[in-house]
Amino acid sequence: MADSSSAESKLATAKTVLSAAASVAATVMLARSIAQDFLPYEIQDYFFSGIRGFFSRFSSQVTMVIDEFDGLVNNQIYEAAEIYLGTKISPNTHRLKVSKAEQEDNFTISMESNEEISEVFNGVKFNWILICRQVESKSFHNPRDLNSTLRSEVRSFQLSFHRKHKDMVLTSYLPYIVKKAKSIKQESKTLRIYTTSYDSMYANLADVWTGTNLDHPATFDTLAMDSEIKSFILRDLERFLKRKDYYRKVGKAWKRGYLLYGPPGTGKSSLIAAMANYLNFDIYDLELTEIHRNSELRRLLIAMANRSILVVEDIDCTVELQDRSAESAGISPNRPPQTQITLSGLLNFVDGLWSSCGDERIIIFTTNHKDKLDPALLRPGRMDVHVHMSYCTPCGFRLLAANYLGIKDHELFEEILESIKTTLVTPAEVAEQLLKNDNPDIVLKELIEFLKVKTKENEEANAKKSEAERREENEKQNTAQEVKSLNNKKVETEEKNDS
Template identity: 55%
Template structure:
């Protein structure tokens, strides 16, 4: 190779090196410029967090409302404060258009509470709860730099939701919710109205059979610890309890006790106020997690007929059919364990009844009513606990006699408690309780004898009636004459019974 050729090759190589160096320098400059733009030039984004997501409350909105109350600073000009007379803490919330700043792992986040008033009430979008007759739509706006979007979504917001749950549990004041008839057709959340639940009942003070009480406590403890277990089985995290027994045996007190024990709110559902199955589902999904839904006197609330015949067939086009305008057994069963119940977690459903035998078997099976709790008449084993709670008495010479009388008498805890609440000395109170139990026992025996006499009288009347009927049937061959004779006989017997009743009442008045 000549010297000229070698020189030309070196020249070309130098040119190529210069080109690559220039390209690398330009690329580096571009990357540096991009970094400068990202880091120093405006790149803010906004995350909108509305109060409702479709049909349900937005968990992130509720968490932000609780969490941001702790971030209010002297720079905030307006805040909202509320407190119920039975609450220990003040409820603080941002007023509309107020801002707060928060820092998480060195990243700054700016929050703004936004309210938008809706003038028209005619617009209705069934998929958007915010459009349904609301006068105000509320949301939070979270402003941040674009490059911290993943930090916000994957770390900051989950941290805030978890922190808010702990704060709510620490500050929670138990409430009982009931249906608000004036707002039944407003938004889902507005259908319920609440008051503070300040019931003092606990498992320690509850007059209840000790073995039954222990079983209930163990079942509740197991339920609240089995979130992963229910998820593994593919079942909704809920539990059903049926409380049954005579009036005054403590069903309502047990519900209040469970509420205090779990720190769950109560939703008291009156089925007679619900128009149809669709409205029932709507009310269900508006209840909160960690709550107890109560339907008292389920056998008296609505007429629950056979679920096969209580609804029109699916192919029916009669939308005005009256069978659609009521709550049915089929709708109630779907309400208890259907797909709609999976819209929430950690829920308890409690039904109460005085007459368990009146309920449909489909309503009482496991996975609907998982545990049946018999609230029975008073037993000797629970008397000492009640005496200790009401009168601070552990032992007394009358205890054995009282327990024997309780065992021989059908008496409710409410009746015993009424006697123990009388204002007198302990001796007088227990003596009065003995007299009450003896009177109750005597009355039960008298009622039993009276019922037996009535049964004998009814049998005798039926026998005599059958004789008179036979006699009438034998008097004439014509059917019309026989029937007329039976009518006349019935009138005469009724007149005789009325006269005997008057004579009996007159004699009773003379004896008095």
């Protein structure tokens, strides 16, 4: 009887406790509902933060709040967490947010408001929750909804974990997320090619470049270049990417300059596209003829993103740069100094103070005539790597035949390879011939005839060049003789006058 009475007493106590807990919970829910319906947000926040603060005193958990903005600028940690957590969404997640920018190819998946994600890092469990609250403001006008005020959303992540792991979160976990997010963003981004937008030169910095998707298929595997040169470029690019700390240690901007020179049609543009595809870097195509001042050049540099390739094609003929003597005198023979880019301005852009306004950048100049460039542009530290884009080689032809015809050998290859060794023909010209027919026998026979014609044209061009050089040399000799004769007559006249 005693045991039965004791059991009934415990059961009654348990019922009382559960009833009290249910009443408290119901009271809290009712109070929360009333507060949300009738109390201003500021009072709600103060009230509930007080409750959270009271219970947090008895909890071993700590919560970090990561707001979307830090003052007027984006919070890098928030952006990184948003990207990183998009890859951690589990099948149990009920609500997801999906978006896609017009210029991007991929969908972006992220957390919806008030959703939670848990993960384990280095044996420690972390809980994430996205907090969003709507804010109405009558100080802004929404042109898309004339009957309502502009609703904005204030977003933040709340990261909860055991308080003893706070140092590890700051020194390891968050830096890991930032690094991982950067890698995810780089791998998933759609390559873009940008050009200058002169009409927006003095508007917002984000608008000075106009871009479109870069869908160039060139890769190092498809480039009709000497295999040793391709291997060297690949090694150089990989080495550059890994040397951030080294560049900082020696006090240099983290950039690399390439000069691509050679005849038209040798694949300079294809090499640039292959570099962009390999590095996953956007391309910024700088048209110097559109730029009128050194200050505009600096503005464009600031507006460029990191991890990008800046391209200045045909540097020898896109703009007539003032020489340094004219700059020092402040005189330009063609147009006023204030409306012309100067050589010193371009050099400062390449390796001066303004070149350090970004990281991990490739600068590429192209030219058909390297000998026409000012020696100052060729100095080490400005164009670090000089790549000669030569005429088609036997190795290049084999690669073109594999790409265009799908063959690695043919009975006509030997004759073609011997002809290519002695004929100045560009990879673009060979590729054009290979496109004319799908039948390898027909197209290779036509290529042999084309190479014969090309050889004859080269011989005639060399003959004309030799004749022109002989004429130029004869003219120089005749001019020298005339000058010598005039000098002799002048001396004779002076001697007569003296006597």
